[in-house]
Amino acid sequence: MPLTEYERYLRVPELLSLQKPEESRTHDDELLFQSVHQVEEIWMKAADDEITRLVPAMDKDELEAARAGLHRIYLIEKLMGDQMRLLETMAPVAYFAIRKGLGHGSGLESPGFNRLLRSSKKVIDAFERACARHRVTPEDLVRDPTLNRPLWAIAEVMIDVDEAFQSFRYRHLVLVKRIIGAGTPSLKGNPIDLLENNAKKMFFPTLWRAREALFNDFVPGELKT
Ligand code: HEM
DSSP: OOOOHHHHHHTHHHHHTTSOOGGGOSSTTHHHHHHHHHHHHHHHHHHHHHHHHHHHHHHTTOHHHHHHHHHHHHHHHHHHHHHHGGGGGSOHHHHHHHHHTTTTOOGGGOHHHHHHHHHHHHHHHHHHHHHHHTTOOHHHHHHOGGGOHHHHHHHHHHHHHHHHHHHHHHHHHHHHHHHHOSSOOBTTBOHHHHHHHHHTOOSOHHHHHHHHHHHHTOOOOOOOO
16 A cells, blocks of 8 residues: 555654564553653754744844744643653553663653753843843843833743743653652662752743842832721
8 A cells, every 4th residue: 555645744654663563562551651752852852943943033033933932832841741641650560661671771861851951041042132132131021021021021931931841840750759769769879869959940040030139129018908
């Protein structure tokens, strides 16, 4: 049977040959395990691709295009966090079997994840350049969003992106605890300590600090009933 145009366009045969065939699997759940990881890598590639376009857009003051790109990344990250939950259906003993076949592989080596960590720096740099061109600081915007609504909209969607990424890391952390327990040493030391520390990291710390600046000046006032 010749391939349909649908199959040829999406390269379905190649795509479906990228997961281990049934006879090579170490456990029935390995297809799910491999698929979730592969899909997550594709989503991270798509998120990074948005960054390659939204950074030049921000530099050209095409702020709505940049905002739309960031919003798409936010939606991708939310999806990535939700997908993580599929692996919560796996019993620890299933992962125990699969892990044996992972060699020394670790999520720390995920190229998509590491690329996104690097690319997020380009986003904050572009945002800071845009703020400088418009003569406002992130702190000014937090104090008064009406100073520059389009830049405020970008700052807010960057917070969305950061929040969704932290949630993804948190979901992953809880998944890992659920599967391997909280105290199990892994190939790289105590993984839970490492993941807990990393889950606190932010892409865009400047934007979170700008909020602190506002509330540092807070003084309680008279009760108004
Ligand atoms: C059964 C499911 C999973 C288990 C048991 C698991 C386990 C772990 C562990 C123990 C670590 C800490 C580093 C190490 O000791 O190797 C880690 C890190 C990581 N894993 Fe997973 N993982 C799972 C699913 C996933 C999935 C679906 C992804 C998809 C992207 C992923 C991506 C990562 C990333 C990016 C890191 C580094 C995290 C960071 O730096 O914050 N993991 N994983």
